[in-house]
Amino acid sequence: MRVSVIGGGVIDEATAATAREVGRELGERGHTVVCGGLGGVMEAVCEGTRETGGDTIGIVPGPDREAANEYVDTAIATDMGNARNVLVALNGDATIAIDGSTGTLSEIGHALDFGRPVAGIDTHEIEGIEAVESAAAAVDHVESAVGGR
Numbered sequence: 001m002r003v004s005v006i007g008g009g010v011i012d013e014a015t016a017a018t019a020r021e022v023g024r025e026l027g028e029r030g031h032t033v034v035c036g037g038l039g040g041v042m043e044a045v046c047e048g049t050r051e052t053g054g055d056t057i058g059i060v061p062g063p064d065r066e067a068a069n070e071y072v073d074t075a076i077a078t079d080m081g082n083a084r085n086v087l088v089a090l091n092g093d094a095t096i097a098i099d100g101s102t103g104t105l106s107e108i109g110h111a112l113d114f115g116r117p118v119a120g121i122d123t124h125e126i127e128g129i130e131a132v133e134s135a136a137a138a139v140d141h142v143e144s145a146v147g148g149r
Contacts, residue, residue: 001146002057003114003139004034004092006107007041007123008099012086015099018121021135022096023048029139032057034092036084037068041098046071059087086110093105097123117145129136 037058059070068075089110
């Protein structure tokens with residue numbers, strides 16, 4: 001299954017550690033990570049996934065695929081700015097949100113509009129998000145909600 005992982009572009013080390021653990025959980029369970037391709041949560045989740053040999057897709061906001069972080073396997077340039085958030089949400093079968101601000105909130109909204117299950121770790125508290133405390137719980141939730149694909 002493809003899982004969109006969204007979150008802050010500028011984060012502290014504790015949040016980076018959480019995102020890396022989410023990436024490791026997803027990679028170990030055979031899932032592909034879809035993200036916005038840049039820094040912060042996006043980079044940390046890709047790093048964790050890469051540690052397991054898992055696959056990562058980064059949908060970057062600008063016209064240059066080379067702008068993606070070093071842990072992205074497949075970079076997709078959009079030249080759409082934050083409008084690419086729709087594509088990040090659309091291309092996952094489920095979404096995990098970690099931390100984040102308004103960009104993350106927009107991606108959560110798109111994911112919910114597309115009917116994607118959303119697990120959240122230390123993120124926005126709105127209807128439709130399953131608040132969880134750990135990487136394993138986040139992956140458990142999205143697997144269960146999607147049927148384990």
